[in-house]
Amino acid sequence: xxxxxxxxxxxxxxxxxxxxxxxxxxxxxxxxxxxxxxxxxxxxxxxxxxxxxxxxxxxxxxxxxxxxxxxxxxxxxxxxxxxxxxxxxxxxxxxxxxxxxxxxxxxxxxxxxxxxxxxxxxxxxxxxxxxxxxxxxxxxxxxxxxxxxxxxxxxxxxxxxxxxxxxxxxxxxxxxxxxxxxxxxxxxxxxxxxxxxxxxxxxxxxxxxxxxxxxxxxx
Amino acid sequence: xxxxxxxxxxxxxxxxxxxxxxxxxxxxxxxxxxxxxxxxxxxxxxxxxxxxxxxxxxxxxxxxxxxxxxxxxxxxxxxxxxxxxxxxxxxxxxxxxxxxxxxxxxxxxxxxxxxxxxxxxxxxxxxxxxxxxxxxxxxxxxxxxxxxxxxxxxxxxxxxxxxxxxxxxxxxxxxxxxxxxxxxxxxxxxxxxxxxxxxxxxxxxxxxxxxxxxxxxxxxxxxxxxxxxxxxxxxxxxxxxxxxxxxxxxxxxxxxxxxxxxxxxxxxxxxxxxxxxxxxxxxxxxxxxxxxxxxxxxxxxxxxxxxxxxxxxxxxxxxxxxxxxxxxxxxxxxxxxxxxxxxxxxxxxxxxxxxxxxxxxxxxxxxxxxxxxxxxxxxxxxxxxxxxxxxxxxxxxxxxxxxxxxxxxxxxxxxxxxxxxxxxxxxxxxxxxxxxxxxxxxxxxxxxxxxxxxxxxxxxxxxxxxxxxxxxxxxxxxxxxxxxxxxxxxxxxxxxxxxxxxxxxxxxxxxxxxxxxxxxxxxxxxxxxxxxxxxxxxxxxxxxxxxxxxxxxxxxxxxxxxxxxxxxxxxxxxxxxxxxxxxxxxxxxxxxxxxxxxxxxxxxxxxxxxxxxxxxxxxxxxxxxxxxxxxxxxxxxxxxxxxxxxxx
Numbered sequence: 073x074x075x076x077x078x079x080x081x082x083x084x085x086x087x088x089x090x091x092x093x094x095x096x097x098x099x100x101x102x103x104x105x106x107x108x109x110x111x112x113x114x115x116x117x118x119x120x121x122x123x124x125x126x127x128x129x130x131x132x133x134x135x136x137x138x139x140x141x142x143x144x145x146x147x148x149x150x151x152x153x154x155x156x157x158x159x160x161x162x163x164x165x166x167x168x169x170x171x172x173x174x175x176x177x178x179x180x181x182x183x184x185x186x187x188x189x190x191x192x193x194x195x196x197x198x199x200x201x202x203x204x205x206x207x208x209x210x211x212x213x214x215x216x217x218x219x220x221x222x223x224x225x226x227x228x229x230x231x232x233x234x235x236x237x238x239x240x241x242x243x244x245x246x247x248x249x250x251x252x253x254x255x256x257x258x259x260x261x262x263x264x265x266x267x268x269x270x271x272x273x274x275x276x277x278x279x280x281x282x283x284x285x286x287x288x289x290x291x
Numbered sequence: 292x293x294x295x296x297x298x299x300x301x302x303x304x305x306x307x308x309x310x311x312x313x314x315x316x317x318x319x320x321x322x323x324x325x326x327x328x329x330x331x332x333x334x335x336x337x338x339x340x341x342x343x344x345x346x347x348x349x350x351x352x353x354x355x356x357x358x359x360x361x362x363x364x365x366x367x368x369x370x371x372x373x374x375x376x377x378x379x380x381x382x383x384x385x386x387x388x389x390x391x392x393x394x395x396x397x398x399x400x401x402x403x404x405x406x407x408x409x410x411x412x413x414x415x416x417x418x419x420x421x422x423x424x425x426x427x428x429x430x431x432x433x434x435x436x437x438x439x440x441x442x443x444x445x446x447x448x449x450x451x452x453x454x455x456x457x458x459x460x461x462x463x464x465x466x467x468x469x470x471x472x473x474x475x476x477x478x479x480x481x482x483x484x485x486x487x488x489x490x491x492x493x494x495x496x497x498x499x500x501x502x503x504x505x506x507x508x509x510x511x512x513x514x515x516x517x518x519x520x521x522x523x524x525x526x527x528x529x530x531x532x533x534x535x536x537x538x539x540x541x542x543x544x545x546x547x548x549x550x551x552x553x554x555x556x557x558x559x560x561x562x563x564x565x566x567x568x569x570x571x572x573x574x575x576x577x578x579x580x581x582x583x584x585x586x587x588x589x590x591x592x593x594x595x596x597x598x599x600x601x602x603x604x605x606x607x608x609x610x611x612x613x614x615x616x617x618x619x620x621x622x623x624x625x626x627x628x629x630x631x632x633x634x635x636x637x638x639x640x641x642x643x644x645x646x647x648x649x650x651x652x653x654x655x656x657x658x659x660x661x662x663x664x665x666x667x668x669x670x671x672x673x674x675x676x677x678x679x680x681x682x683x684x685x686x687x688x689x690x691x692x693x694x695x696x697x698x699x700x701x702x703x704x705x706x707x708x709x710x711x712x713x714x715x716x717x718x719x720x721x722x723x724x725x726x727x728x729x730x731x732x733x734x735x736x737x738x739x740x741x742x743x744x745x746x747x748x749x750x751x752x753x754x755x756x757x758x759x760x761x762x763x764x765x766x767x768x769x770x771x772x773x774x775x776x777x778x779x780x781x782x783x784x785x786x787x788x789x790x791x792x793x794x795x796x797x798x799x800x801x802x803x804x805x806x807x808x809x810x811x812x813x814x815x816x817x818x819x820x821x822x823x824x825x826x827x828x829x830x831x832x833x834x835x836x837x838x839x840x841x842x843x844x845x846x847x848x849x850x851x852x853x854x855x856x857x858x859x860x861x862x863x864x865x866x867x868x869x870x871x872x873x874x875x876x877x878x879x880x881x882x883x884x885x886x887x888x889x890x891x892x893x894x895x896x897x898x899x900x901x902x903x904x905x906x907x908x909x910x911x912x913x914x915x916x917x918x919x920x921x922x923x924x925x926x927x928x929x930x931x932x933x934x935x936x937x938x939x
Contacts, residue, residue, distance in 0.1 A: 094846050094847065094848060094849050095846075095848040095849070096848070096849050096850075096851050097496065097833075097848055097849070097850050097851065097870065098851050098852040099831075099850055099851070099852045099853050099861055099870050099873070100851075100852030100853070100854065101852075102861075102870060102871065102872050102873050103872050103873070104872065104873045104874070104875060105872075106862075106871070106872045109865070110862070110864075110871055110872055111862070111872065111874070112415045112416070112488050112492050112493075112862060112874050115415070115487070115488040115491060115492060116415070116416060116419075116484055116488060119483075119484040119487060119488065119518065120484070122518050123480055123484075123518055123522045124522075126518065126519050126522040126523065127522050127525075127526050130522070130523055130526045130527070130556065131526065134530070134541065134552060134556070137549065137552050137555070138541070138547060138548065138549060138552065141547075141549055142547050147547055216533075216537065216538075216539050217537060217538035217539060217540070218546075219540055219546045219547045220540045220541065220543070220546055220547035220548040220549070221547060222539075222540075223533075223534075223539035223540045223541050223548065224541070226539070227530065227533075227539070227541070231526075237908075241912060241915075245916060245919060245920075249920075249921055254920075254921045255921070256921055258875075259921070
């Protein structure tokens with residue numbers, strides 16, 4: 073095993089009496105690819121979720137701020153959003169968490185075949201959701217430049233769509249790495265982090281969906 | 292001390308294991324030579340120095356803007372510049388000093404010292420770090436080139452709508468401002484993530500949460516504030532850009548938008564921004580003091596908790612910038628109370644430092660003089676801050692030079708003075724040489740006098756009704772005298788900054804050799820060579836107390852076995868800093884530079900046409916693909932020491 077080669081040789085024996093007393097902690101056999109919060113990449117993913125979560129909260133706060141100072145919401149009567157495609161996409165977005173969960177499970181078992189399958193399914197569903205997203209924009213029944221309501225809902229949707237695009241691309245790259253058998257051990261934790269990001273995007277969308285599509289009809 | 296001795300011909304002595312490790316680390320961590328090494332480096336220390344130098348260049352340019360403004364205000368009806376140029380001068384000055392100097396230089400000092408102070412070899416994400424610098428550089432150049440081309444932003448550093456909206460600011464000046472914000476905020480967010488993860492996961496064994504140096508705590512709190520504040524302004528500036536580019540109506544009152552929304556979003560970022568500058572400065576004071584009073588800083592727990600409290604409260608005071616917008620009286624009262632409340636943790640910190648000095652044996656070298664200068668200047672700014680936190684008073688002085696005086700006292704006293712003091716303190720670590728103490732003291736004296744002569748008269752001007760942002764004033768208002776005093780002060784400040792540069796340049800070339808730890812200081816950065824090697828420490832240090840070096844015993848445990856043939860960092864647990872796993876860092880790479888150019892194309896294109904989202908986005912995607920694509924197999928051990936690829 074490589075670790076043995078890196079062990080300190082006999083000439084590394086303590087040189088001075090004081091050094092001889094020192095406790096030596098050998099870290100050469102610690103693992104190099106770990107899952108969850110033990111690894112640094114998990115922290116970066118969490119940090120970026122914090123940044124993007126802040127962005128989404130701000131868009132939502134702006135939406136509510138504009139709504140509070142508006143007598144009618146939406147201002148143009150009869151321009152409530154349609155619910156068909158948004159509801160379908162909500163199901164797709166929630167549903168695609170399942171393959172990512174399974175991919176994450178496979179990654180933790182260090183099972184590249186399972187990762188390959190479920191990452192491919194998840195990524196494909198990601199592209200489907202992006203396709204339906206185009207129809208969701210149609211369902212808004214308002215343009216961004218019509219009034220502040222239109223700007224606010226388009227702003228929220230565009231912000232979430234940018235996150236979706238970057239997420240699908242990341243998933244596609246990870247899936248491609250595994251499909252082309254280019255994977256390295258560090259990519260297994262990446263699968264788990266990618267799945268975590270999926271859940272985050274889905275959870276965010278549940279809230280945004282309620283505000284953008286349900287609330288104009290309900291309140 | 293320079294690099295560990297290489298084996299010379301005729302050197303018969305067998306190298307010890309420690310020396311062999313050091314030699315191998317030199318090979319593993321060195322950058323390619325020359326220009327290629329310069330553009331591809333991912334060494335956090337090299338990048339941080341580059342950041343700091345760039346920020347100081349921007350600081351000097353912003354200072355030139357200030358000098359031109361002060362020269363223009365020397366006498367009534369002066370004609371050095373016209374109103375349009377004056378608008379650009381103060382907008383670019385303010386924008387530059389906040390976005391291209393104060394915040395990034397604090398983060399840059401953090402990027403240099405956080406890894407060293409926690410005993411790490413590099414930041415957690417070195418390539419992202421390089422990307423952050425390049426993106427920052429392009430954003431800064433965008434602002435300054437636009438001013439040189441007489442198309443600099445001119446709607447004030449907070450770009451209030453409707454003035455900054457499409458109707459009253461046609462052309463591309465405000466778009467330059469908005470996209471420059473996006474550049475610098477991306478850079479800031481990247482730095483924040485790096486500082487947080489480096490602190491939480493790369494601390495030396497033994498550096499438990501309660502032993503993290505106060506400076507590192509300050510940088511972590513700042514980094515969290517950056518995450519919540521800078522993502523706000525990046526979002527808001529995009530909303531403004533979209534109002535201007537594609538006709539959205541976020542801030543257009545005619546179509547249901549609201550200009551006050553902009554002010555809320557801006558100050559939700561803008562006030563915490565002050566603390567993003569101030570909190571690192573408090574960390575610098577806590578880092579510098581022990582060496583100059585010869586005792587650990589008093590009240591570690593109180594200092595850390597105060598810093599965290601300031602971080603939270605900093606987000607609860609933003610409406611005090613908006614008292615004249617007609618906010619509800621209840622809201623005004625609330626924000627007055629919160630603005631007064633935030634003085635409590637700041638006061639606790641100041642009392643802790645006073646106690647530290649009181650109980651120590653102070654030695655008044657230049658860094659210490661700057662700390663004392665901080666006390667005086669910042670407290671004056673703090674007192675006027677309490678004054679403007681009161682609504683009736685604020686109504687009177689809003690938008691006058693009183694506010695200009697207040698904010699400069701706070702930012703120069705609370706930010707720049709501790710920063711320059713810390714520069715002197717850390718200069719030997721950066722360069723391996725001592726600065727010129729006599730010149731340093733003279734520079735401090737001129738700086739302190741210059742700040743007060745420049746900004747104190749502005750209080751009087753403000754109380755006498757002189758508004759901010761006017762390019763000239765008529766005779767007979769009694770404003771000429773204080774304006775002339777302020778202008779003289781500005782030139783004294785300029786001389787002082789020139790002396791600082793002279794001291795840095797001459798001392799870096801010919802100062803006395805400093806050794807590793809000229810101050811006999813207490814924190815880990817002083818355990819490395821001066822300047823530190825790219826890998827920092829040959830073996831990760833083990834920390835036995837809050838003052839890492841002062842509490843070190845000869846029989847301290849030693850970490851061995853961290854691979855030296857690859858760029859390996861030791862990852863420890865977040866709370867107790869116990870060795871947990873190994874994290875290999877990437878070597879030099881040009882991809883961050885390429886990605887930053889793609890990002891620059893995207894944002895500058897977006898100033899002109901929305902197709903940038905597709906075209907520029909595609910370029911960014913390609914760059915990130917090139918960045919992330921795996922380049923080779925590494926048979927590394929996994930959880931449970933099983934290598935799946937070897938098994939397969």
